[in-house]
Amino acid sequence: MATPAIRTFRRLEGLFCVYKPPGVHWKLVRDSVETSLLKGVNTTPSRPLPREIRFLPLQGNETGTAKEITVSAASVPVLSKHPLVTGPEFQNIKVGVGHHLDAFSSGVLVLGVGNGNKALNNLHQTRVTRDYTLEGEFGTATDDFSHKGRVVETTTYDHITQEKLDKVLAMLQGANQKALLMYSRVDMRSQEAYEMAVQGLLGPEGKSLPILTDIRCIHFQPPSFTLEVQCLNETQKYLRKIVHEIGLELRSTAVCKGVRRTRDGCFTLQDALTRNHWTATDIMGAIQQYHATKKNKKKSSHSKNMDSRLQLEGFKITTNEENATNQGEAVHTIK
Template sequence: MCRLVYSAEAWRLLHGIVSLYKPAGMPMSVLIKGLNYSLVRDLNMMERLVEPQYLLGSSSSPAGLDISRRYFPSSQSQLIQNKMVVNLPIKELSESKHKPEPELETEPEYYEEKFTSIDRNNQLDEDCFASEDKELEEKEEKKEMVDYSSHFRLLGPAYNVEDFKFKPVNFLQPIASGVCVIGINNSTHTAVNIRNANPLVTYEIQAELGSATSTGFTDGKTVAKATWTHLKNRRWTIDQILSNIQASHQKSAWASTNVLIDSQEAYELAAKGPVRPNLLTDTLIYSIRCIEWKPPHFCLSIQCIGDRDHKFLLDLISEIGIRMKTHAHTTGIRCAQVGIFTAEDSLLPSQCDLASVINHIGQTKKIVRSKKPFIRRSNFISFNDVYSLNKHEAGDGSQVKSPKDRLQVLIKDIYN
């Protein structure tokens, strides 16, 4: 395990995917802002590597600055400890040593005074000591200088909240809790690719029988009531309803691929995983089952794609209640998994410090590189179906030439 000292080294590691666990009642914007402020605070508390300004005294540039002669980078705390006194580069000192001294037409006056004082009194007086101290101070001033351009009061904080970029993969409403996958800085494009790949999202929905609300959630106004006692010992009723719902959604997913179910193409497509349509217009359910049945309370586990505002899930619970000859409303929504990111591996809002986030990014990078969730698997189309479709559309013997025309014809058949 390496130890990070400077904030610039930590900044280079803040590019990746993080998985956070959002509590219910908290908007995603508040969660992202909390992560942002926490990272900025920890970065500004670390040691800062600064570079003082350019050296003065060059006649080549119009401003009198020589950009080829710069100070060595040093830590800000060390500069403050040395009272902002910086040493000149070795290159600058070597140039000054080999620089020829200008020839003086006449000797300075203090040389004459010094020699006369020695000849008269045969000893060094106080004026001679003072002149030597001045010469030593001038030599020291040539080797170091005071520079306040790197002082923290002048530079201000090294990082601001505007320096970070965030891009969420999934969206959770304030009423829901669970996994939120977010891309940071240079990994925002990876987050967009994962979102476009339509990952499977697993929800655990808590519901209650006997009443219906105006919003479908427990915070809405009650609009209808019905008895539920006839469902006490009849769990098979809800299992049968859920099986019918899952079968209808799977049929819709296969219909969008335009592949015959009893063909070799369908077998190879199913072997790769759940069929995901390229043109997603509504939420599709791939798995739905009841994991807890304690009337009037029950819990469903749903795997779906395309859900954004949870409106579909709330309406689904109301529909299930009507099919069971009663009413039902949702009491809680929890996102348990988003693609390859699970709730067990997510960070809590209280764990969003710099060290935990950097370690978490390193773990998620290994998972993303191995499983590659951003690769979007395209659903292929049978060549026999395309040939028959072209023959059917072009009755005069001509065929559809461009793939765009073929796709448009297939979409018309799917939706008609």
């Protein structure tokens, strides 16, 4: 029979996401979550201690120099099963980490507990896109493309307008769209490619170079600007380099002042747990919400498939009836 701690752990199995603050390594975030989960699981009220029958001596009346000892049966708890003797029931809880964020980035970080680690592997194998918000600044170039690096060049930026920036972004997105089609390994003239494009499944097979599926400017106030990026197989260093290359295309320089992930697959900032909510109770609620969302998606996809099948069957029946009618008219005409 499962103990209360084991039942609590089973309710914690699944995927959830937390908000990683900037300046913190993802390993520290994972360790903090593991410690919080261990504390929450091990503090679950345990079952009463099992009891056993023991014969305890009772001291009787003294007769001369001898002592009479009587024995009585008593039910006593088994102290060898006490938590202070056995220690905590869970010594370690493995928490898996999804697509990593470096120390200087922030945003959505997907984690998995228990069988959620398998779901993390499946999430990596699927073509899920991630959204980022990049904050840039014109006029400076550094050795690591961030504002904290060593400055190697300073330039002017008065000639840069939002129209010029949008043209560079459109050119960059077009080049990445060609790369997306090249790495997809699907014949673009086939029905399969059309269906994959409609469902948003068109993408590279396995690992490939980073690909930007969408990029646009959402804020422009020189020297500061903000980009919204949707990408595949990216790293945060690559995104900072993109900001640097945009500055070069505009005949200036630019550095990246911040990288924030706003979406990782189906997880968004609204789903991310902040530092004050990295507790077993809040994580359990987030995982239950993930399971509920997953079930709803399966039901909706199943209903869509059923509707398409019914429409196809109805089309076949109508076609057969029309063919039968046409054949009957043709026979009547021949007669």
